[in-house]
Amino acid sequence: DRPDPIxxxxxxxxxxxPAINAFTAYLRVPLRHGMTPGELALYHARAKGLKLNPRIIRMSGWKRDMWYEQTGLAWVAPSPNLRTVDAAVLYPGMGCFEASNLSVGRGTAMPFEWLGAPWLDSAALLRELQSGAHPGVEFMAADLTPDGDVYAGQQCRGVKLVVKDRNIFRxxxxxxxLFYALRKTQPSAFVPECRGLERMTGVRGFCAxxxxxxxxxxxxxxxxxxxxFRRARSPFLLY
Incomplete structure (x- = not known):
């Protein structure tokens, strides 16, 4: 088995x-499930009615509340753009914006820790965000020019997310x-891709x-x- 890094x-x-079924959305779990690969295998076998009895070689020393750094293991990026644990922490939320006309920082030094676009009014977005409380995270203006992916070679106004307390950050x-703030401050410029957001969030009819x-x-x-889901996953937890 392996740790859940976040x-x-x-x-x-x-x-x-259950009405959503795609290559990246096929198992009835939330975006952030809080399970190890071994636990997911057990859950998957039961949820899909598979005639399997997976044998999981359990980890020793891992506890559910551990962040990856606390395991003592070296961070190996599970994807080229998940270069830090903080990026992995942000990914369940920031990754959803890939179903929109925003850059999430691919092609920059801070993928999934920043979002932006040439059309973004980052000052207006920051003002809207600062009108509410957002536990565990701070926002700051940051202009970047991606060297690849969305808006490659174009200067983008944007907002960097700085995680201050992972334990309370959601x-x-x-x-x-952010989604509601963007719809409020730039309702015409911000264009979500609704079918993609359904797959990302697991919510049918998300935009509506x-x-x-x-x-x-x-x-x-x-x-x-x-x-x-916390109740449903309980029988499959190994730690």
Whole structure:
């Protein structure tokens, strides 16, 4: 087995809607499931009704509330753009913006720790964000020019996210706060890709739902889904 690098103690997001089925969205778990690969194998076998009895070689010394640095293991990027543990912490939320016309920092020195675009009014976005409380994270203006991927070679105004306290920071809730702030400050310029957001969040009709619901209502929906999954995963936890 292997550790969950962003702890196995925190669960975020609703369980994948059964109507959504794609290469990257096929198992009914939340975006941040808080499970190890071995635990996921056990859950997957049961959820899919597979006639399997996976044998998991358990880790020794790992606890659910451990962040990856606390394991003493060297960080090896699981993807070229997940270069730090902080990027992995931010990824469940920031990755959702790949289903939009924003850059999430691919082609820069801080992928998934920044978002921006040539059209972004970062000052207006920061003002909107600063009107509310966002536990565990700070925002700052940062202009970058990606050398690849979205907006390659174009100067982008943007916002960098600095995680101050991982234990209270919730990346999916920050995604929702950012999403609503963007829709409020630049409703014409910000263009979400709704089908992609369904796959990213696991929420069928995400765009339509957010148009009729407040950010607080959506966050409560995400929290309720996470609590439902926390109970469902319990029989499969090994640690």
């Amino acid at each position: 702890t196995g103690a925190i669960v975020e997001g609703p369980v994948l809607d 990346p999916l809730e920050i995604f929702l706060r 739902l957010q148009e009729t619901s407040s950010a607080d209502t959506m966050i409560e929906y995400f929290r309720n889904g996470a609590e439902e």
